[in-house]
Amino acid sequence: MNPGVELRRAGVGDVPTLVEIEQATFQADAWNAEMVAEELTGQGKYYIVAQLDGRVVGFAGIFLVDDPDIMTIGVLPDYRRRGIGRVMAEHLIREAAGTGASQVFLEVRETNEPAIALYRSLGFTPVRQRPNYYGPGRHATVMRLHLTPQAASPAPTSRSPEPHAAPQAPEPPPALSAPQTAPTPQRAPNPTPNPTPPTPLVLGIETSCDETGAGIVRGFELLGEGLASSVEEHARFGGVIPEIASRAHVEAMVPVLNQALQRAGVALSDLDAIAVTAGPGLMGSLTVGLATAKALAVALAKPLYGINHVVAHALADQLVHGPLPPRTMALVVSGGHTSLMLIEGATITPIGATLDDAAGEAFDKIGRLLDLPYPGGPHIDRLAQQGDRAAYHFPRGLTRRQDLERHPFDFSFSGLKTAVARQIESWMDDAVPIPTADLSASFSAAVSDVLVSKTVAACRAFDVDTVVVGGGFSANSQLRHQIAQAGEQAGLTVRIPPLSLCTDNGAMIAAAGAHAIVHGQPPSALDLGADSSLPTTHLTPTTT
Secondary structure (H helix, E strand, O other), X not given: OOOOOEEEEOOHHHHHHHHHHHHHHHHHHOOOHHHHHHHHHOOOEEEEEEEXXXXXXXXXXXXXXXXXXXXXXXXXXXXXXXXXXXXXXXXXXXXXXXXXXXXXXXXXXXXXXXXXXXXXXXXXXXXXXEOOOOOOXXXXXXXXXXXXXXXXXOOOOOOOOOOOOOOOOOOOOOOOOOOOOOOOOOOOOOOXXXXXXOOOEEEEEEOOOOEEEEEEEEOXXXXXXXXXXXXXXXXXXXXXXXXXXXXXXXXXXXXXXXXXHHHHOOXXXXXXXXXXXXXXXXXXXXXXXXXXXXXXXXXXXXXXXXXXXXXXXXXXXXXXXXXXXXXXXXXXXXXXXXXXXXXXXXXXEEEEEEOOOOHHHHHHHHHXXXXXXXXXXXXXXXXXXXXXXXXXOOXXXXXXXXXXXXXXXXXXXXXXXXXXXXXXXXXXXXXXXXXXXXXXXXXXXXXXXXXXHHHHHHHHHOOXXXXXXXXXXXXXXXXXXXXXXXXXXXXXXXXXXXXXXXXXXXXXXXXXXXXXXXXXXXXXXXXXXXOOOOOOOEOOOOOO
């Protein structure tokens, strides 16, 4: 430890000093006093302060629920370059290791070279980019550290909830090397793919909506990712415009592939298989990904695996927690899908689904009524953390006795959406200020209550003791906390991947491709077509 540096648990009495460090470290992105106080008392969050010369000169925090995630490290300017950031980072890594975690994640601005150098020296490696994470044009690099069995070093982490934590390093470092151009594939006439090894090196391509993703895995180990998003181009329209999304995929595809290859340290010729989203999704977007994957499969003489996007959300968890048990209940909740499915190897049995709006759609629509930026889900989640979930009672769809008899595991959120919309309109008609925090918390509770209760009921009905949660909406803090708590009470093992693997990404498609190979699924034919409404009955469209 740096001589003279003392670490202790941060308390609410430190808030004024921590606000000072925030402002000096993160400027426009700094948390205010209320936000800092909420962070210090938040469930699963562990914050420390560093003292030197009798003064608090730095602070750091980690989120220890699910997969640990280093959220922030800040040091006063006059005390930087003394190794204080390293001391705090090493302490947080030990805390993560103490939870039994196997890896730790963090996000850092891709331009913050001192912080990146510090993390590299601690054993972290870049695994993907999160475009515009800190605002327009301000991208984040996601880094991961594998914990060794001895672990007095790194462990697992989820993605940092607040997009501002860019640590300060003691020494100015070398810049990240620029991505190298991937090898140009050579066309192979009438390719006859070789047998795929049991731990395959798989490239996954994801283009179902507005994010272009490429991920490379070896078995269920994520080696590297690339990601580009066109969400900003859709925000002014309040939703995704298919033609804009398709054009964005075409423009981003080659850079994203090169980024994944460079970060994974492999060449195209090293791959054993190509996996690609075949549906569901936007037809034009799916076609871009499929065309790319088919071209690579033909040029490299590698097998092609079309992948069900919804099922892949559940299988992504294997990149963090290892292979699924023989029988697993999966809850996939995203902007367009709310599905319960039983996963038994490569056999997928649909258990329940939304009959109308998906959970994510309901959040986005309420977000528009509250005049929140698109997409509305993350903003409502942030507001909900400051509100009272019992402030208003909204309907829980398909939970009455007669509904449960007909739709025991199905979902409906249209009635809830209508009830919330009417409440908002009533306040607006009466010129009453809308209590956005309490409204958001009560609305979120109504969604989470139904998702959690039906998932637990499905596990009991089908005698399953493991549930995995995936999809973009699984980033919702209330859902993550509630299902973990309910699972513990019901004796279930609950698996939720870190936030970076919940949204659409190429890594989940690669993981699904590896899953298909490991479980003996045959490759897809090269005439595989995109299916915008592909049902969750199969992992791969070729499965019968």
